[in-house]
Amino acid sequence: MKPNNTHKINQIIDMLDSITERIDDIEKLLINKNSKVEDWTTAGLTEKEKEYKKEWVCQVCKKSTFETDYDYIVHPKLCLGCALEEELKGNDIKDQYHEASSRLFDETKNKRSTQNKEKMIKN
Ligand SMILES: [Zn+2]
Numbered sequence: 714m715k716p717n718n719t720h721k722i723n724q725i726i727d728m729l730d731s732i733t734e735r736i737d738d739i740e741k742l743l744i745n746k747n748s749k750v751e752d753w754t755t756a757g758l759t760e761k762e763k764e765y766k767k768e769w770v771c772q773v774c775k776k777s778t779f780e781t782d783y784d785y786i787v788h789p790k791l792c793l794g795c796a797l798e799e800e801l802k803g804n805d806i807k808d809q810y811h812e813a814s815s816r817l818f819d820e821t822k823n824k825r826s827t828q829n830k831e832k833m834i835k836n
Contacts, residue, residue, distance in 0.1 A: 735757030738756040738757040754777070768790075769790070770790065771790060771791055771792040772791055772812070772813055773791065773796075773798075774792060778791075778792050787813070788810050788813035789813075791809055796810075
């Protein structure tokens with residue numbers, strides 16, 4: 714085994730560990746018949762991640778953007794598919810972005826992700 718592969722292997726081990734933890738949490742939900750769908754989608758997430766997840770919902774289709782790849786969202790509150798459909802209806806994508814930004818959004822909590830997104834749009 715090449716020594717420079719050790720780092721990658723450690724990363725994979727870490728990933729497998731966190732996946733195993735999530736599976737454990739899901740198993741616990743399986744046992745609990747009273748668990749809600751809400752609990753299923755947030756199984757294994759930290760409290761902070763759960764709060765985040767609640768904010769990351771598309772304003773048009775109301776679907777979660779939380780696990781959507783960055784390439785497919787315009788804003789945490791606007792997915793690319795909806796943005797393009799709205800654009801076809803004459804709704805400028807920049808206006809849509811600003812609308813999404815003005816929605817109830819805790820700026821301090823999500824500042825970094827919003828800044829990254831703004832950077833991406835400018836580029
Ligand atoms: Zn959408």
